[in-house]
Amino acid sequence: MISNKMKKLIEGSSMIRAMFQEGKIMKQRLGEQNVFDYSLGNPSIVPPKSVKEAILDIVENESEMELHGYMNNGGYEDVREIVAQSINKKHQTDLKGKNIIMTVGAAGGLNIALKAVLNPGDEVIVIAPFFGEYTSYISNYDGVMVVVSPNYENFGINLDELESKITAKTKAVIINSPNNPSGAVYSESDIISLSEILSKKQEQYNSIIYIISDEPYREIIFGGAKVPYLTKYYKNTIVGYSFSKTLSLPGERIGYLAVSSEADGFDELIGALEVANRILGFVNAPSLMQKVVSKCIDDTSDLAVYEENKNILYNALTKYGYNCVEPKGTFYMLPKCFIDDDKKFCDDAKEFGLVIVPGSAFCCPGYFRIAYCVDKQTVINSLESFRKLAQKYGINPIEE
Amino acid sequence: MISNKMKKLIEGSSMIRAMFQEGKIMKQRLGEQNVFDYSLGNPSIVPPKSVKEAILDIVENESEMELHGYMNNGGYEDVREIVAQSINKKHQTDLKGKNIIMTVGAAGGLNIALKAVLNPGDEVIVIAPFFGEYTSYISNYDGVMVVVSPNYENFGINLDELESKITAKTKAVIINSPNNPSGAVYSESDIISLSEILSKKQEQYNSIIYIISDEPYREIIFGGAKVPYLTKYYKNTIVGYSFSKTLSLPGERIGYLAVSSEADGFDELIGALEVANRILGFVNAPSLMQKVVSKCIDDTSDLAVYEENKNILYNALTKYGYNCVEPKGTFYMLPKCFIDDDKKFCDDAKEFGLVIVPGSAFCCPGYFRIAYCVDKQTVINSLESFRKLAQKYGINPIEE
Numbered sequence: 195m196i197s198n199k200m201k202k203l204i205e206g207s208s209m210i211r212a213m214f215q216e217g218k219i220m221k222q223r224l225g226e227q228n229v230f231d232y233s234l235g236n237p238s239i240v241p242p243k244s245v246k247e248a249i250l251d252i253v254e255n256e257s258e259m260e261l262h263g264y265m266n267n268g269g270y271e272d273v274r275e276i277v278a279q280s281i282n283k284k285h286q287t288d289l290k291g292k293n294i295i296m297t298v299g300a301a302g303g304l305n306i307a308l309k310a311v312l313n314p315g316d317e318v319i320v321i322a323p324f325f326g327e328y329t330s331y332i333s334n335y336d337g338v339m340v341v342v343s344p345n346y347e348n349f350g351i352n353l354d355e356l357e358s359k360i361t362a363k364t365k366a367v368i369i370n371s372p373n374n375p376s377g378a379v380y381s382e383s384d385i386i387s388l389s390e391i392l393s394k395k396q397e398q399y400n401s402i403i404y405i406i407s408d409e410p411y412r413e414i415i416f417g418g419a420k421v422p423y424l425t426k427y428y429k430n431t432i433v434g435y436s437f438s439k440t441l442s443l444p445g446e447r448i449g450y451l452a453v454s455s456e457a458d459g460f461d462e463l464i465g466a467l468e469v470a471n472r473i474l475g476f477v478n479a480p481s482l483m484q485k486v487v488s489k490c491i492d493d494t495s496d497l498a499v500y501e502e503n504k505n506i507l508y509n510a511l512t513k514y515g516y517n518c519v520e521p522k523g524t525f526y527m528l529p530k531c532f533i534d535d536d537k538k539f540c541d542d543a544k545e546f547g548l549v550i551v552p553g554s555a556f557c558c559p560g561y562f563r564i565a566y567c568v569d570k571q572t573v574i575n576s577l578e579s580f581r582k583l584a585q586k587y588g589i590n591p592i593e594e
Numbered sequence: 595m596i597s598n599k600m601k602k603l604i605e606g607s608s609m610i611r612a613m614f615q616e617g618k619i620m621k622q623r624l625g626e627q628n629v630f631d632y633s634l635g636n637p638s639i640v641p642p643k644s645v646k647e648a649i650l651d652i653v654e655n656e657s658e659m660e661l662h663g664y665m666n667n668g669g670y671e672d673v674r675e676i677v678a679q680s681i682n683k684k685h686q687t688d689l690k691g692k693n694i695i696m697t698v699g700a701a702g703g704l705n706i707a708l709k710a711v712l713n714p715g716d717e718v719i720v721i722a723p724f725f726g727e728y729t730s731y732i733s734n735y736d737g738v739m740v741v742v743s744p745n746y747e748n749f750g751i752n753l754d755e756l757e758s759k760i761t762a763k764t765k766a767v768i769i770n771s772p773n774n775p776s777g778a779v780y781s782e783s784d785i786i787s788l789s790e791i792l793s794k795k796q797e798q799y800n801s802i803i804y805i806i807s808d809e810p811y812r813e814i815i816f817g818g819a820k821v822p823y824l825t826k827y828y829k830n831t832i833v834g835y836s837f838s839k840t841l842s843l844p845g846e847r848i849g850y851l852a853v854s855s856e857a858d859g860f861d862e863l864i865g866a867l868e869v870a871n872r873i874l875g876f877v878n879a880p881s882l883m884q885k886v887v888s889k890c891i892d893d894t895s896d897l898a899v900y901e902e903n904k905n906i907l908y909n910a911l912t913k914y915g916y917n918c919v920e921p922k923g924t925f926y927m928l929p930k931c932f933i934d935d936d937k938k939f940c941d942d943a944k945e946f947g948l949v950i951v952p953g954s955a956f957c958c959p960g961y962f963r964i965a966y967c968v969d970k971q972t973v974i975n976s977l978e979s980f981r982k983l984a985q986k987y988g989i990n991p992i993e994e
Contacts, residue, residue, distance in 0.1 A: 195862055196859070197710065200711075204862070240659060250650065250653060258641055263636060263637070263844060264845055302876065305874060305875035402595050444664045445661075445665060446882060459595035466600045469603050470600065475699070475876075476698060479847075482846060
């Protein structure tokens with residue numbers, strides 16, 4: 195009945211969603227308060243007040259025909275301009291409205307970017323650990339995924355390995371910093387090196403290699419970490435952003451792509467992104483939400499909550515003997531399991547009410563992801579379970 | 595830089611959008627009141643009051659976390675149930691929430707349906723005249739489009755030709771009734787015959803052939819025309835609906851797919867549609883708008899306006915000597931040009947301020963589409979231009 199590709203996808207369907215379903219069943223069995231569901235990256239904090247105010251204001255005062263009607267496939271001109279100015283202010287870039295394409299979230303943005311640039315058989319490099327959906331996005335356009343193995347020291351980029359994997363067929367490198375699932379932020383020196391490698395390889399192969407920078411967690415950073423703005427380092431960058439995490443609006447499907455005018459073949463690329471938006475069936479980003487985010491462009495939910503959760507968890511877990519790279523952003527961390535088999539480890543964790551996701555889902559077996567976008571009390575209540583899980587493997591808390 | 599497929603698409607990009615751009619330039623040159631822009635299918639009437647009321651009520655009273663958060667990729671359970679009940683009431687079907695997948699408009703719905711069922715090389719039959727975007731949607735999944743030529747008599751289905759074009763590789767037939775661009779509504783007898791042909795061919799080839807029924811214009815019908823509900827005639831039907839036209843919300847990207855539980859491999863098909871929604875980057879239909887349409891499910895904009903426009907235009911054009919099948923629905927009609935070259939004809943029309951789209955854009959050369967979703971006065975003011983256009987070709991008004 196259904197396509198062969200789809201059959202495989204359904205069988206191996208999202209491990210994250212599977213753990214989430216499992217968590218719901220566990221809650222019925224063990225009681226809500228005894229289950230600590232760290233499976234989904236669903237924001238746990240309310241949108242800023244300005245979101246509600248913007249919706250009410252726009253719906254009360256703007257023309258309904260304009261508000262709910264078709265516009266250019268790239269988005270409302272005024273919204274694109276506001277987004278560009280906001281990026282310029284934050285990152286000293288020189289973007290204009292024409293550099294922005296409004297998209298159906300970051301997932302929609304990544305799909306139109308890949309649709310726009312990939313020929314069948316083109317290679318796309320991803321850096322482990324990475325968000326498992328990239329596999330499907332690349333496969334949608336018959337691209338070939340090439341994985342750079344994890345840098346276990348700090349979850350940065352294994353630059354030598356990346357360089358060795360670039361071929362004449364390499365069309366794009368997807369990066370995601372702050373990173374889901376590790377919480378790592380790639381350092382400026384990694385970004386500079388990456389840019390130099392790609393520039394050299396473009397020249398060597400007389401090719402264009404895009405960086406597709408997936409940045410839904412850009413604003414969720416800890417301890418003042420700096421996240422370099424990629425177009426300033428490498429002109430052939432397509433930045434993908436989503437308001438899902440920053441404004442706690444994941445269900446609304448609103449984000450954008452930003453491309454510098456310096457990018458090779460800029461006009462053609464923007465044209466291709468607009469056409470891809472149309473023919474993949476997005477047509478345009480949801481119209482009311484375009485206007486809403488343009489009115490809340492510099493606001494965020496109370497993101498400090500995530501840093502607080504990170505501190506509580508990181509401090510406790512390292513004390514209990516877990517080996518973990520300290521996250522610099524996002525609401526994820528990726529500690530090491532005490533055994534190689536991460537699926538068994540996550541199964542064992544259920545005994546203590548912990549719902550966590552195997553690192554295999556992110557091409558990083560032997561690790562597990564904690565999505566700590568939950569309320570603080572849940573984090574505190576869960577600590578004892580993490581301690582017991584460690585003890586199950588004979589690991590005892592480190593003496594202070 | 596960009597993919598080869600995309601290069602071709604940009605070159606031959608939407609003829610409709612091109613005419614629309616042309617119309618804007620003409621308005622600058624000739625003055626707004628002298629240009630009659632019949633190019634775009636953008637609703638010309640405001641949404642019903644209930645849309646605004648629903649948005650305000652939901653935003654004031656519902657939990658923000660629930661309202662803007664992730665839900666099942668198929669949509670909110672309660673919204674799916676309300677959609678199913680509304681269809682049941684109107685069409686005496688027996689659908690439940692599980693039979694409905696909320697989508698990013700009908701375009702998003704068609705894309706996930708094709709993604710779910712097509713293997714590369716599978717054939718998809720379309721019936722001319724048809725919405726040109728189907729070509730891209732089918733190509734997105736490496737399907738092969740097979741065109742059934744127009745039935746010029748009434749723009750119904752050439753059933754014998756359709757039957758002769760079904761092969762072992764036929765995976766789907768896309769139908770669109772009420773039809774863009776002709777305004778035709780396929781008769782119940784055509785639907786019965788189509789169902790019989792497909793059932794016979796499924797048996798002959800031991801295959802599954804889906805009808806994908808694209809129905810954004812279902813509620814815009816004239817003179818009480820009946821539009822058969824396809825799942826009642828043929829179980830392997832995927833119905834695609836959009837609220838864009840009925841509620842005048844095209845920019846919001848909200849629609850659904852409906853599949854009967856009787857469909858072969860129903861569970862697998864629904865699973866594939868949900869996964870396709872996720873991996874193509876839609877993830878889910880915009881959350882607030884899902885809730886809004888569920889509260890306005892049986893409302894419509896003041897659709898009678900379109901029938902009034904149709905009557906004025908149809909009566910005048912036939913009097914002026916145009917040959918035209920009278921539309922039974924939508925806000926389109928597809929008269930015959932007075933010359934074979936429809937592109938030249940539409941170019942000539944510009945002289946009189948008329949912006950119309952060549953039938954070639956709909957696989958129906960020699961005809962032209964009028965999208966009469968404009969205000970009534972524009973229609974009245976444009977009549978003289980249509981008369982002059984006919985006279986340019988030596989056609990004089992028919993004496994009463």
